[in-house]
Amino acid sequence: MHKITRRAWIGGAALAAPAGGAQITRFPQKVRLAIIGLEGHISEILGPLDRLPDVELAAIQDSNPALVADVRLKHPSARAYSNWRELLNTEKLDLVGICGPNGERAEIILECAKRKLHVVAEKPLAITMADLDRVKNAVAVGGIHLTMLISMRFEGVYRTLKQIVDSGDIGDVAQVSAQKSYKLGDRPEWMRKRSTFGGTIPYIAVHMVDLMRWASGRELVEAVSFQSRVGHPELREMENVTASIFRLDNGGIASLRMDYLRPDSAPTWGDDRLRLAGTRGVAEFQEATGVTLVTDKHAPRQITDLPPDNSLFVDFLEAVYLGKPSGLSLKDIYRVNHIVLSARESADHHQFVQL
Numbered sequence: 001m002h003k004i005t006r007r008a009w010i011g012g013a014a015l016a017a018p019a020g021g022a023q024i025t026r027f028p029q030k031v032r033l034a035i036i037g038l039e040g041h042i043s044e045i046l047g048p049l050d051r052l053p054d055v056e057l058a059a060i061q062d063s064n065p066a067l068v069a070d071v072r073l074k075h076p077s078a079r080a081y082s083n084w085r086e087l088l089n090t091e092k093l094d095l096v097g098i099c100g101p102n103g104e105r106a107e108i109i110l111e112c113a114k115r116k117l118h119v120v121a122e123k124p125l126a127i128t129m130a131d132l133d134r135v136k137n138a139v140a141v142g143g144i145h146l147t148m149l150i151s152m153r154f155e156g157v158y159r160t161l162k163q164i165v166d167s168g169d170i171g172d173v174a175q176v177s178a179q180k181s182y183k184l185g186d187r188p189e190w191m192r193k194r195s196t197f198g199g200t201i202p203y204i205a206v207h208m209v210d211l212m213r214w215a216s217g218r219e220l221v222e223a224v225s226f227q228s229r230v231g232h233p234e235l236r237e238m239e240n241v242t243a244s245i246f247r248l249d250n251g252g253i254a255s256l257r258m259d260y261l262r263p264d265s266a267p268t269w270g271d272d273r274l275r276l277a278g279t280r281g282v283a284e285f286q287e288a289t290g291v292t293l294v295t296d297k298h299a300p301r302q303i304t305d306l307p308p309d310n311s312l313f314v315d316f317l318e319a320v321y322l323g324k325p326s327g328l329s330l331k332d333i334y335r336v337n338h339i340v341l342s343a344r345e346s347a348d349h350h351q352f353v354q355l
Contacts, residue, residue, distance in 0.1 A: 023051065024051045024052075024053060025051060025052055025314060025317070025318065026053065026054055027052075027054040027055075027317065027321040027322065028321065028322075029054065029094075029321065030054055030055075030056060030094075031052075031054055031055045031056070031094045031095055031317070031321065032056050032058045032091070032092060032093045032094045032095070033045075033055055033056060033057050033058060033093070033094070033095045033096070033097065034057075034058055034059040034060065034061070034087055034088075034091055034093050034095075034096050034097070035057070035059075035060045035061070035071075035096070035097040035098075035099065036060075036061045036062075036084045036087065036096060036097070036098050036099070036100060036108055037061065037062055037084075037098060037099035037100020037101065037122070038060060038061075038062040038064070038067040038068065038070075038071055038099060038100070039062075039067070039099055039100055039101075039188065040099040040100070040122040040149070041099065041122060041149040041151065042071075042097065042099050044149050044151050044311070044312055044313050045097045045120060045149075045313050046071070046074075046075075047311070047313075048311050048313050048314050049075075051314075052314070052317070055095075055317070057075045057077075057078045058078065058079065058091055058093065059078055059079045059080070059081060059087050059090075059091045059093075060072070060075075060078045060079075060080055060081070061080070061081040061082065061083070061084045061087045062082075062100065063082055068080045079091070084108060085111070088111055088112070088115060088117075093115075093117055094117065094118065095117060095118045095119070095120065095320075096108075096112045096117050096118070096119055096120070097119075097120045097121075098112070098119060098120070098121045098122060099121075099122040099149075100122070101188075101190040101196050101197075102122075102124065102127050102190070102196065102197055102198045102202075102203065103127055103190065103195055103196035103197065103198065104196075105121060105122060105124075105125060105126065105127075106125060106126035106127075106128075106131035106132070106134060106135050107131075109121060109125065109135050109138065109139075109146070110134060110135065110138045112142075112144070113135075113138035113139055113141065113142035113144050114138070114142060116142055116143065116144060117144065118144050118145045118146070118320055119139075119144060119145075119146045119147070120146075120147050120148075120149065120313060120316060121146065121147070121148050121149065122148070122149050123148050123149055123150055123202075123203070123206045123207070123337075124148075124198065124202045124203065124206055124337050124340060124341070125146075125148060125333070125334075125337050126337065126341075127197070127198025127199070127202060127341075128198075128341070129338075129341055132334075132337055132338065132341065136334060139330075145316070145319070145320045146330060146333070147312065147316040147326075147328060147330075147333065148206075148328075148333045148337075149312065150206055150207050150210045150312075150328070150333075150336065151311075151312040152207050152208075152210070152211050152272075153210060153211060153214050153215075153327070153328065154309060154310040154311065154312050154315065154327060154328075155309045155310075156306040156307045156308055156309050157285045157290070157291050157306060158211055158215060158274065158285065159306075159307050159310075160285075160291050160303055160306050160307065161215045161274060161276060161283050161284075161285060161291065162214060162215045163307075164276075164283045164293060164303075165215060165216060165217055165276060165278070165283065166217070168280075169280065169281060169283075169293070169295050170276060170277070170278030170279075170280050170281035170282060170283055170293075170295060171278040171279030171280030171281065172250060172278055172279045173216040173217065173218055173248075173250075173252060173276050173277070173278045174248075174250070174251075174252035174253075174277060174278060174279060175252055175253055175254070175275075175276075175277040176212045176216050176218070176246075176248070176252070176253075176254035176255070176274075176275070176276055176277075177254070177255050177273070177274075177275040177277075178208040178211065178212055178254070178255070178256045178257075178273065178274050178275070179208075179256070179257050179258070179271065179272065179273040179274075180204050180205075180207065180208055180256075180257075180258045180259075180270065180271075180272055181258070181259050181260075181261065181262045181270060181271040181272075182204070182259070182260050182262055182269065182270045183260070183262045183263070183264060183266065183269050183270070184232065184235075184240070184260045184261070184262075185269075187235065187238065191203075191235075191238050192234075192235055192236045192237060192238050193236065193237050193238075194237045197237070197238060198344075199227065199239065199344045199347075200227060200238065200239040200240070200242050200258065200260075201225060201227060201239075201242050201244065201258075201340055201343050201344040201347060202337075202340040202341055202344050204258055205242070205244065205256060205258060205340045205343060206336055206337065206340045208256050208258075208272075208274070209256070209336050209339050209340055209343075210332065210336045211274055212246075212254055212256070212274070213332070213335070213336070214332070215274065215276060216248075216254075216276055218248045218249055218250060218252065218254075219248065219249040220246040220247070220248065220249075220254060220339055220355050221246075221247050221248065221249050221354070221355050222246065222247040222352060222353070222354055222355060223244055223245065223246050223247075223339070223342060223343045223346050223352070223353050223355055224244070224245050224346050224351070224352045224353070225242065225243065225244040225245075225343045225344065225346040225347035226242065226243050226244075226347055227239040227241070227242040227243075227344070227347040227348075228240075228241050228242075229241075232260075240259060240260040240261060241258070241259045241260075241261065242257070242258045242259070242347065243255070243256070243257045243258075244256045244343045244346075244347075246343075246355075268287055270287075271286075271287055272285075272287065273285065273286045273287075280295055280296045280297075281293065281294055281295030281296060281298075282294050282295075289302070290302050290303070290304070291303040291304075291306065310327065312327070312328065315327045315328070316328075338355070339355055342355055
């Protein structure tokens with residue numbers, strides 16, 4: 001995608017930009033960061049560190065020495081741990097990034113909340129509704145800030161789709177169609193068991209469910225889902241095909257199809273698509289065609305003047321330490337977790353669910 005970093009300001013004045021044109025962001029204090037679990041979207045956290053001189057990567061944890069070694073190549077001062085509890089008990093921290101296996105994430109968030117540590121978590125926050133409720137309570141009691149690594153709404157292509165909807169050019173959105181298709185690759189052992197993975201729907205639908213709600217301006221109120229593993233017996237309990245249908249709050253319909261069937265010969269790892277059909281036109285993004293728009297007043301055209309990509313991590317830090325409005329609210333984070341867990345339950349029990 002188009003990873004152009006956002007403009008960063010402090011006290012109303014922009015600071016000098018480092019190499020590559022990205023601007024430095026300063027905070028009124030040092031922020032000591034640890035990352036627990038080095039799989040997933042850790043680049044969302046590690047990527048901006050070069051322009052965050054007040055953020056120190058103090059410690060990392062993973063049971064895989066190779067992953068630890070990879071991170072320490074660029075961050076050699078980060079102390080390495082094989083046990084996350086030892087890390088939390090030893091280090092003096094301000095902020096913890098939590099990636100790694102889905103099944104242990106809720107427990108780590110609870111421990112961070114007890115210690116009043118802000119959290120940047122991989123998705124989903126929890127793989128059961130009961131654990132999601134425990135996380136909500138712990139965050140509220142601990143008074144911490146929490147975000148989740150669903151960064152697609154910060155990308156320029158999807159910001160453009162939202163701007164089109166907000167402008168009224170396509171009218172009232174009545175149908176949303178979304179896709180996530182990935183290469184299978186070499187999936188870790190924890191993804192092959194429901195107890196540590198939680199299912200493909202919570203794991204990857206969370207991105208598109210957030211985009212579908214945010215870009216369309218509509219709420220999802222009812223769902224029915226299907227999920228299966230076709231072929232690939234080595235995946236065991238991990239589904240490689242899913243589909244979900246949602247009813248929108250205005251009576252419209254949304255659909256989301258996901259798979260791990262993208263061939264290795266494909267030019268990109270994933271094929272993400274989002275189509276918003278309204279009463280006056282259609283706006284769409286595909287990797288192959290970019291952002292396109294057709295309305296009742298204009299012929300089909302490609303939109304090439306896109307806003308830059310922003311950083312979810314920098315946005316979160318600015319909200320926590322500079323008091324800026326957040327581009328991803330805690331309410332939205334909790335809502336999208338609830339929706340994807342409910343959609344998985346629909347597939348598990350072969351029934352419609354109210355959202």
